[in-house]
Amino acid sequence: MTTAADIMHHGARWIPATETLDRAAQLMRELGVGALPVSDPRDPGERMCGIITDRDIVVRCIAAGHDPSRVTAGDLCQGTPRWISTDATVEDVLREMESHQIRRLPVIDDNKRLVGMISEHDLALQLSDDQLAQFVERVYA
Template sequence: MTTAGEIMHRGAQCIPITETLDRAAQLMREMDVGCLPICDSSGRLAGVITDRDIVVHCVALGREPSRVTAEDLAQGTPVWIDVNADIEEVLQVMENHRIRRLPVIENKRLVGIISEADIARNLSEEQVAAWAERVYAR
């Protein structure tokens, strides 16, 4: 059984809820990633912010990225998966929520993130195609 912990990208870096979106964008550029998990002061996952979120929910609305915080864009309950969850559960969660990046939690702390690239590297072409169809086709 393949688990979330086996396919995830370790070392995902959280951005504090109080950090501004311009700093989030800088971190994304420096790390060459398209999303950052958002964590509260105790290190617990509070959400995920993507480069698209910054553009659509801040810049395109004429808001100033240096004045909008990650917390301002963190809405609802974050979706995550336990490090020991099997790959089928990972795929199901991503499909159900139509998400392309999934934070991985162990002992209530972020330990990694699973992206589309991680899925592609660890599944057969047929499995990736079936998953992509379910996530994107709706």
């Protein structure tokens, strides 16, 4: 049985909620990623308060006329962060991503530590064409 740990991208990195969006964008560029989990300021690097994406920075900050050097990652975090455990099945991953219409999912180990991220790309490497088409239809609907 294939698990979340088998398909995730290892080495996900946090960004503190207090960090500015210009620094978040720089870190995304350095890491070659489009999203970063944001750590809760009450428990830095241990507890997630959300995720920010490159699209969030552009649409919700820059296009809205805000200065990314003055807006923090925590300012953009909304709602309840979603995650999945390392031992979850691919079906569990799909269900979580589809039901919440999200494209990236942090993976947490038994000690509740961030160990990876699952993206659409990671799923595309694992799913059949039909499964992938169904996933895209449900997430982008």
